[in-house]
Amino acid sequence: MKIQSKNIRNFSIIAHIDHGKSTLADRIIEKTLTVSKRDMKEQLLDSMDVEREHGITVKSRTVRTFYEAKNGHKYQYNLIDTPGHVDFSYEVSKSLAACEGVLLIVDATQGVQAQTIANYNIAMENELVIIPVVNKIDSFNANIEQTCQQLIDVMQFNEEDILYISAKTGQGVDKVLERIHSVIPAPTGTADSPLKALVFDLQYDPFRGVIAYLRLFEGTLSKDKTLRFMVTQAEFNATELGVFLPHMQPTDVLRAGEVGYVVTGLKEVQKVKIGDTLTTTTDPSQQPLPGYKESKSMVYAGLFPSDDNDKDFQNAIHRLALNDSSFCYEEERSEVLGKGFRCGFLGMLHLQIIRERLEKEYGLTVLITAPNVTYQVLTKDGQELRINNPVYYPTFDKIKTVKEPYGVVTITLPEEHVGDIMKLATSRKGIFIDLNYQVNQTILHYEIPTSEIAYHFFNQLKSLSHGYATMDVQFMDYREADLVKMDILVNYVKIDALAFILHREDAYRVAADLVMKLKHTIPRKLYPMPVQVVVEGIVIAREDVPPLRKNAAVSGDKKSISKKQALLHRQNINKRNMEHMNIQLPQEVFNSILDINIGND
Numbered sequence: 001m002k003i004q005s006k007n008i009r010n011f012s013i014i015a016h017i018d019h020g021k022s023t024l025a026d027r028i029i030e031k032t033l034t035v036s037k038r039d040m041k042e043q044l045l046d047s048m049d050v051e052r053e054h055g056i057t058v059k060s061r062t063v064r065t066f067y068e069a070k071n072g073h074k075y076q077y078n079l080i081d082t083p084g085h086v087d088f089s090y091e092v093s094k095s096l097a098a099c100e101g102v103l104l105i106v107d108a109t110q111g112v113q114a115q116t117i118a119n120y121n122i123a124m125e126n127e128l129v130i131i132p133v134v135n136k137i138d139s140f141n142a143n144i145e146q147t148c149q150q151l152i153d154v155m156q157f158n159e160e161d162i163l164y165i166s167a168k169t170g171q172g173v174d175k176v177l178e179r180i181h182s183v184i185p186a187p188t189g190t191a192d193s194p195l196k197a198l199v200f201d202l203q204y205d206p207f208r209g210v211i212a213y214l215r216l217f218e219g220t221l222s223k224d225k226t227l228r229f230m231v232t233q234a235e236f237n238a239t240e241l242g243v244f245l246p247h248m249q250p251t252d253v254l255r256a257g258e259v260g261y262v263v264t265g266l267k268e269v270q271k272v273k274i275g276d277t278l279t280t281t282t283d284p285s286q287q288p289l290p291g292y293k294e295s296k297s298m299v300y301a302g303l304f305p306s307d308d309n310d311k312d313f314q315n316a317i318h319r320l321a322l323n324d325s326s327f328c329y330e331e332e333r334s335e336v337l338g339k340g341f342r343c344g345f346l347g348m349l350h351l352q353i354i355r356e357r358l359e360k361e362y363g364l365t366v367l368i369t370a371p372n373v374t375y376q377v378l379t380k381d382g383q384e385l386r387i388n389n390p391v392y393y394p395t396f397d398k399i400k401t402v403k404e405p406y407g408v409v410t411i412t413l414p415e416e417h418v419g420d421i422m423k424l425a426t427s428r429k430g431i432f433i434d435l436n437y438q439v440n441q442t443i444l445h446y447e448i449p450t451s452e453i454a455y456h457f458f459n460q461l462k463s464l465s466h467g468y469a470t471m472d473v474q475f476m477d478y479r480e481a482d483l484v485k486m487d488i489l490v491n492y493v494k495i496d497a498l499a500f501i502l503h504r505e506d507a508y509r510v511a512a513d514l515v516m517k518l519k520h521t522i523p524r525k526l527y528p529m530p531v532q533v534v535v536e537g538i539v540i541a542r543e544d545v546p547p548l549r550k551n552a553a554v555s556g557d558k559k560s561i562s563k564k565q566a567l568l569h570r571q572n573i574n575k576r577n578m579e580h581m582n583i584q585l586p587q588e589v590f591n592s593i594l595d596i597n598i599g600n601d
């Protein structure tokens, strides 16, 4: 069905986590009869296994729907459902570059939260029309007036512009559908200009190669023309074009203003990049679109295959990175774990989701080392190093200064928990910026080292506030800090994959805690194995992993010397130094580092 571009509307649904984006997308799909009643299921767009299991959106999804408005016109609505969790905000910014407007959803039972403000700011930066929508008005706990007042006070909306809905029952959703075409502008651009299409997402299909998700800003896309990605210069002839209904539906042509996909047939994933511009070779566009800012990884960790399927592991990492441009990687080699990748993530949930995707979508089991942030090290001989792997951290005698990243943390919470949360932020070396009271909601700002946020900060925030506090982090700058590298020795052998960096003042406490944990997680051998923590050449903590069975060497039994020697021989005790690389490091060992309480709270 051909719809004139003046009747197209491209918009995203944005909100804090769990405020009802996917449920509203379901209602819109239902009301526009995009999917038959038989095929309709809850959170239809959250189709990945990890999304259904965690009940969260990880990837943005696009759907083309058609809406017959009260004014008698028929509109094409291209809707993008986005994730709400702070770790996936890069997905939100990518989606917004493909839209002219957004629906900003706020849950009336919770009010304005940290991600509501963060997403509102992203929409403002993209100069989009924002429709404020208060959701869950059917709920017993809904506080509609208060939520409305927060929208007015915190984001300066006009009271008369705010819509009230229940995405669950469908109440008020008709008004949202009407508001979309009346306030969100139609896309600009003309179908007869040279093609200019933004690649806002990518997916890999083992049979069809790379599939690019596009928003056409100018021109027309059809199968008969050779196409080119303007940044990577890769050329191809499309094997299929189509739109999302929400399943992929082939079409013959896509025009300026529309959202759709192109099957490239390209098998080398390096030839395609999210944020690139697609054009034709015969009548190319002169300038590519601005694309996206690179995402900034907050935490890094080593990922290693837990068996020998190197090739599968490598392919899986490449394909996952194609689909998730905020996940970055480079090859790494560990003495103990062999070949793997050093990977960057936007946060701890992102790390967990990547691990689960590798397991579920690619059938791989993965070993993940303890995460760390990037440090800027200035050496005494004047070198400036960026260290995202503790293995490459210079020895202390070579270091002049070290800087660590800081973030501005926005926390929203009810007034009664302010004391506890301020204590938590201070214990994580947080520097207080300000505190604002808004209609029954407190907004706190702190500057905190990102290494302190990575380790359990979010969970502790949730538990101290009984689930009410929410947070958002924006990277700020690098600042000098007194940091040390902790080397961990098992049976006198330094285990590179276990090293990590922390504040000097926390070193003794963390080391004592860590050796106790490692004592119980490192698989036992026939002989006792010392576990030591070394900082700047000094052993600051030690525990012994007990032997598997009675140890002849230390046993006080009154056995004859020859019997003792025989036992010693069987237990290979004198061989133990040669065996040093045979130490097994199951995931629990790395989890011991992850589980320790880095902050003193």
Ligand SMILES: Nc1nc2c(ncn2[C@@H]2O[C@H](COP(=O)(O)OP(=O)(O)OP(=O)(O)O)[C@@H](O)[C@H]2O)c(=O)[nH]1
Binding pocket: 015, 016, 017, 018, 019, 020, 021, 022, 023, 024, 043, 055, 056, 057, 058, 082, 083, 084, 085, 135, 136, 137, 138, 139, 165, 166, 167, 168, 169
């Ligand atoms: N009572 C009530 N519950 C709702 C309403 N809308 C959504 N919910 C419930 O709120 C929860 C979260 O809804 P989702 O639609 O998954 O929220 P989301 O914003 O897409 O979540 P993320 O994508 O993970 O950020 C689900 O249990 C929904 O059933 C509503 O209008 N009323």
